[in-house]
Amino acid sequence: MGESMITGGAGAGVLLQLMRDGRPRTRAELTQLTGLARSTVGARVDLLLHKGLLAPAGEAVSTGGRPPATFAFNPSAGVVLAADIGATHATVAVTDLAAKVLAQREETMSITLGPRAVLDRMLQIGAELLAETGNSSVVGTGIGLPGPVEHSTGKPNNPPIMPGWDGYDVPGHVAAVLGGPVLVDNDVNLMALGEHAVVYPDVDHLLFVKIATGIGSGIITGGSLHRGAQGVAGDLGHVQAMGSPTAACRCGNVGCLEAVAAGPAIAAGVSAAGGSVAELINLVRAGDVEAANEVRAAGRRIGEVLAACVSLLNPSVVVLGGQLVIAAESLLAGVREVVYARSLPLATGSLQIVSARTGSQAGVLGAATMVLQHVLSPSEIDARLAV
Template structure:
């Protein structure tokens, strides 16, 4: 049964979120500016500002410039009103943070954590870490509004459940949002790790770019695709799974997925490390490969540059199909510097159509290992500040205040 008081209030105040949307840019606004931009009457804007200030998501910002008489009051988004948890899980490590609603990191930690330990162990660590970071940031548990979580595998976006993740035994169809949400008492948003890295890079460093591909090159290889300003997940969350695209030089090489010739089996960090070991160069992990390249080991440099060429074969196809304006290279192997980038650019510019590459930039990630938590933060904050969330919070505020 619908609460009559809430229904009545919503009928009168349906566009509180529209006023708030204007204030999302972080810039201070006067009432007159909000009236002009929204087309609402001054009294309506004032009442909706009052609601937003009571919710804490908007705060007075001082006074504007007077044109004669009393200076107008200014209002702006209050990013410190609430905080969100942001967690990026990798195959063998995890990064967690608490941020404000604008993505400012208030506390952060990075630890070795094997995702193959299973959801019970890993999610327990996530919950304990977010709670600890809240305490260290001097924020109350009630300040936590949501948690964003990235995992290294496909995710069904509508449910937040991992779907047949190849390196996450025990996680298939596991109710990650329900389990973690029950522990922390807030909504939990879950997505593929590369998708949230794409969100983090764009929201923080490339906000003006509407067509972008973020390629993570590490233990596995994947891409987050932003087209027309929106993240493209595909029908079942597998969009951008570059690691299992067949490449011409992969004949006879069996991938861990069971297929032959996958890009990951040729250009992924473990594959490069294995070839270096075969050549007598000690390299056990992707991190070892990166350190060898940074140290000037010629065999490692040669292998990484060739891996860039293999990657370039697939990225060239993506450039023709999706036509991004920027391709960002991140992940642990992306830290190997220009050697990977040189091989990739060589093939992309050779194999793509001239119109697709005329204004294409291929760059290294600026966010680096923070891309995941920045994206997880952006995903969680977007949920907290969505029109639906603002309208619901405003309705609850008014109903609870009614006699």
């Protein structure tokens, strides 16, 4: 319970929160919606206009006399720098305050270069994108990384495929150049957040599953990201697959879902793919039957684990994302087949299992959403405006 709730709030933050839906409103409408005094609404609207967070939006229809002025949220009042840094590539974007992408670049980049090189390159791309958009008023930076992150400090926490990153002060490095706030999270969590914010804003319970070189998930419960006690919730890649498989996993255990159903495992089972995930995806796209069969079999194995997740969480939407899903309808079919067969009817009666609609933008959209949820929250706005 924030201080502003107890004291009733200065009002500007609550008022801006209402306006983020983009609808123009009059002072009278805002007075009615917030329950704040008319004089308070007037003063807060003036302040938000002065700060550029609201902008005049023309006149309302008159009910007699002079027509009242309307105001709307101004998403151009600042920009967010958003980065989705994967194992072998990075996507960097600049968005407005409504998380709309204004400029974006994707390039090959290995996470193994270490934090300084990777973050400096990200900052360089960011500077170029900011110059392109002509808006350098950065309100915050959001970064997704391909490993566990302690969200409260923004530091990677024993990430398995990120040599040199463990405990590195990512926010400190970036804030030294761009200022704060700098928020960091696991890339799959941000994909969940992005897909949820853009495609399913009204869904309370959603599970986003990424299937690529590894397998991971991001969980939305009660409309918010569920990070868990150590921030590692959603790690499905090392759950034991059904049927007691004996394949060795890079984590040191045997029979992990990732070791039998992620991209490399599928590619290894398709002779023509020669162990390459890119080649596997080409084969699937070209209609190769062996490749399609192997992908569907992997979908069933993933489905067996997701059936347990559906029984546990009872989500209304399961979204599959990642490079394999984008390429392979067979994967989705295999997952659906098993989840609908293995979960209780009550939990699957109105369950949707679908592929991601935000595609490769999910991560940067989530990074921007994370920053905006923070900097535009009522308590942050009140604190910034010091009212």
